[in-house]
Amino acid sequence: MKKKITVWQFVSQYGALCFLIALLAGNAVFTKNFISINIVWNLITQGFVTIVVSLGMMLVISSGGIDLSVGSVMPVAAMITAKNLDMGILPAIIMGLIAAILIGCFNGMIVAVFKIQPFIVTLAMYMAARGIAQLTNNSMVYNFTNETFNSLSRFRIAGKVPVQILIIPIFLIICFIIVKKSTIGRYIQAVGDNREASRLSGVNIVSTIIFTYGMCSALAGAAGIFEIARVGASDPNTLGLHVELDAIAAVVLGGTPMSGGKINLSGTVFAAIVMQLIVVTANMNNISAQIAYIVKAVVILVAVVIQRRESLKR
């Protein structure tokens, strides 16, 4: 028997997608020059960081935690990579990623072993990692020139299509495999849903949580590395500032509840694009970026209120 789905249920399930379609439709009508292929490329290059960081945040939130430190992990990985570019690009990137993963595993270990709330652990790391990133270059912007490294983010396929269109799917596939095809994905959701029950049924909680935070940090680190490749300089003071808030907002807007136990992968991606699209829309219509902030806030709040309403009804 087919279940009847009310409009509200549909909206709460696919809220981010609905917003995305509504925004696109509204833009197509009201914004001049909106319907062009360039818009898509812009969205993808500018939204890259939010999308990648949100994917990691989604894993952490579905495990019942939260990671505030992603915005500070980004500059740590980026600075380490930038400083070691002379060693060759691949070793430099690997070093940056390892640093990020270590920070994530540290977070996960404290959360899992000492049972301290993720909010506080990652808040401490949010402060400390920012300081560490600044120390690497005395709080100054580190400029570098390395054409090959820059092309990681600047290369345009056939002179037009940004290379990010190939990179994002790689991250998506990794997350898809983790979430849908692997046991670890099931474990993450189980731990988020009911930690005690999953422990009793033999899930190794410590390693699951460490993996989750490590993965989140690795994704954040990768986002940082690709971002400095795009900019051509690494600024330890501002790189990744407030990214954690955008990412959390995207995850929640995408339909992954803050209480954990559920993952909505596609929702997260759509929501991250929505967040970026709001900014782009404001830009194209000569509306100040500040109003975009306000709009973002309202969109998130409305979406969450609808989601909560529906989940309570059930």
Added chain:
Amino acid sequence: MKKGSFKNEILEFLSGHSAAVVLLVLVFFGIIHFDTFLTRNNILNVLRQSSMLGVMSIGMTFVIITGGTDLSVGSVFALSGVIAAMFSSRNIFVGIALALFISALTGVINGVFISKCNVPPFVSTLCTMMALRGVVHIMTDERPMQLDKEAAKGFYNMGGAEFLGVPVLVWIFVVITILACLFLKYAKLGRNIYAVGGNMEAARMMGLNVDGTIIAAYTLSGILSGIGGLMMCARTGAAYPLAGNGWEMNAIAAVVLGGTAMSGGVGTAAGTIVGTLIMGCISNMINLEGSLGSSWQYIINGAALLLAVLLMQFQTIRKKYSDIETV
């Protein structure tokens, strides 16, 4: 036997007041290491700088005891300063009243979304944080807004004035602290805040007005951040669009350093003050040292926070084990 129990008592006392111990150690270290640490000027400096974050953190304490968080405090802080500065040329009292009203209103909005619509506190206050920061940028046009120092002379002078040799800002901080301690300890609403944070379902079944308590806690947090913003505005003589940016994290850190559990139901305003002073002392000493950059402040603050929480966690674990033994 007696000796052992005495030792235990000391250990118990130390772990129960770990934040105060950390502060004492810091102060002791400061006195030994820096000649200028114990001068009147320096101490007043620490207190003055801590006063604004302190007032904000007290509001945050209420919210965290209910089991929530309030990320909007930094934006409310900025907004109330901007409103005061806007009205300073006409009538500063209207400005102050309006600033506090808007701050309270933000808290009410947060509280209603959280209690009536079941929005997670993090999300609801994140939204008000973003929206109000946007409003602040629009109102100030992203430039500092000067206070009319002639028309609002009394208000501006208050920022630098001293009473009995202590800055007025510090007096405000002290008075609010004492009121908050008394409020949490003796007022009905204060007790309700603990009850709601300890066990919301139980509180509801006991007939407490849970929604009202939550709304009140967020409203108090809003008002106190507003007061903090006014203090900052009076002190600097201008309202900056980026004022209080990131302070929500510092306030949360101060509250947690002071022994308030993020899970709710436990905590004191006095502890929060100790937490604020710890952060103030750390930044003061880094300034006195001179050779350490501000990046070290981040690292040391983060490490201190983690250490404090780990200590508290060990304490609760030990208590659990000792309970099991005695049973």
